[in-house]
Amino acid sequence: MTWQLPERFDSPHGAVRWTSRGRGRPLVFLHGTPFSSYVWREVAAALAESHTVYLWDMPGYGRSEMADGQDVSLPAQQRVFTALLDHWGLREPDVAAHDFGGAVALRAAVLDKVRYRRLALLNPVALRPWGSDFFRLVREHAGVFGALPAALHEALVRGYLASATHGSMRPEVADALVAPWLGPAGQAAFGRQIAQADERFTAEVEDGYGRIDVPALVLWGREDRWLPASHAGRLAERLPRARVRLLDGAGHLVQEDAPARLTAALSTFLDAED
Numbered sequence: 001m002t003w004q005l006p007e008r009f010d011s012p013h014g015a016v017r018w019t020s021r022g023r024g025r026p027l028v029f030l031h032g033t034p035f036s037s038y039v040w041r042e043v044a045a046a047l048a049e050s051h052t053v054y055l056w057d058m059p060g061y062g063r064s065e066m067a068d069g070q071d072v073s074l075p076a077q078q079r080v081f082t083a084l085l086d087h088w089g090l091r092e093p094d095v096a097a098h099d100f101g102g103a104v105a106l107r108a109a110v111l112d113k114v115r116y117r118r119l120a121l122l123n124p125v126a127l128r129p130w131g132s133d134f135f136r137l138v139r140e141h142a143g144v145f146g147a148l149p150a151a152l153h154e155a156l157v158r159g160y161l162a163s164a165t166h167g168s169m170r171p172e173v174a175d176a177l178v179a180p181w182l183g184p185a186g187q188a189a190f191g192r193q194i195a196q197a198d199e200r201f202t203a204e205v206e207d208g209y210g211r212i213d214v215p216a217l218v219l220w221g222r223e224d225r226w227l228p229a230s231h232a233g234r235l236a237e238r239l240p241r242a243r244v245r246l247l248d249g250a251g252h253l254v255q256e257d258a259p260a261r262l263t264a265a266l267s268t269f270l271d272a273e274d
Contacts (some may be wrong), residue, residue: 003041003176005055008089011080011092014065014070017033018084021046026115027270029055030081032125033193034161035253036062038176039098042259047267054088062180066189073237074100074201078107082114082153094270095264096120099227099252102218103202110208120217120266123224123252126235127206128199134160140196146188150260157181166223166251173256193197209238216242217269221257223248 018037027047029040037055044053057064057172059080060072081104085093095116097105102124108114138145144239154157158180161203162169169177181190216239229246245265250257 005037005040005057006081009084011059011083013080014061014063014067014083015071016061016080017055017063018054020052020054020088021034021045022050022052023224024051026054026088026093027051028090029053029092030095030097030100030101030104031058031061032123033061033099033197034181034190034259035177036158036180039060039253039255040096043096043255043263044267045264050267051094051270054090056084056091058101060189060193066180066185068188070189070192071196072193073196073198074103074107076113077104081105082108082112085114090118091115094118095118096122096266097124098255099121099126100197102126106212106249107205109212111269112206115140116214118153118215118217118270119212119242120219120269121235122219122254122262123221123227124163124218124235125227126209128200128203128232130202130227130258132163132198133162135197137228138191139197142191146191150182150187153187153190154178154182154201155269163225164251164253164256166221166249166257194232206238209235210240214241215269215272217265218242218244219254219262219265220244221252221254222246222248223250224252226252243254 007018009016102121218232218236220229232244236244
């Protein structure tokens with residue numbers, strides 16, 4: 001899949017770039033932070049053989065708009081996601097959501113009453129506590145990190161992203177993931193998305209997870225260094241129809257560590273009859 005997001009949706013929180021491919025039941029992918037829809041490229045290409053896949057970059061991420069004073073918080077992304085589903089005319093789509101995107105999908109279900117046919121949550125930011133030590137450090141000193149010289153900022157982002165995988169990240173993948181965060185606009189956006197992260201945005205919906213009564217799959221890289229795999233069981237206990245799948249040899253960015261096994265797990269889950 002050549003990585004292009006040719007379509008545009010103008011939201012109150014900035015222009016969103018998106019695309020759709022394939023034929024079949026709709027399947028919407030949500031990325032996490034500090035990533036973009038690029039992380040889903042291999043999985044989406046495979047599943048586009050049997051689904052119509054929708055990919056989008058959240059405002060403040062990837063190829064979508066980055067702007068001073070932009071609201072890129074969880075509530076803002078939740079509102080954009082719900083509006084996008086309406087824009088696409090989707091009712092009860094399948095959803096696969098990673099990291100921060102998992103929190104977006106869960107908030108939309110609880111607060112906006114969005115219903116999914118099936119929900120796959122991949123290493124989601126869903127239960128407190130969340131955020132790596134580095135993530136919390138940047139949030140507490142956003143001004144300092146935002147003022148770093150460009151070369152130091154790039155090195156910091158590269159080092160941070162490298163810790164998302166269990167194995168080594170391919171250089172071309174690292175370049176693609178780092179690129180949106182470079183330059184004055186990208187550096188400011190990197191600090192902005194961390195500065196606006198707040199556990200209260202998941203705290204206020206955690207008690208509502210029990211109302212998400214749809215088949216759910218909680219997937220987790222067993223070697224996740226950002227969010228412990230023990231969160232998988234805790235989350236599944238709160239979702240009425242959830243099952244857990246742990247993937248050995250995979251870290252937080254399972255899409256890079258185990259794309260084939262992840263695709264197989266998603267395909268089996270999405271095609272099941274229960």
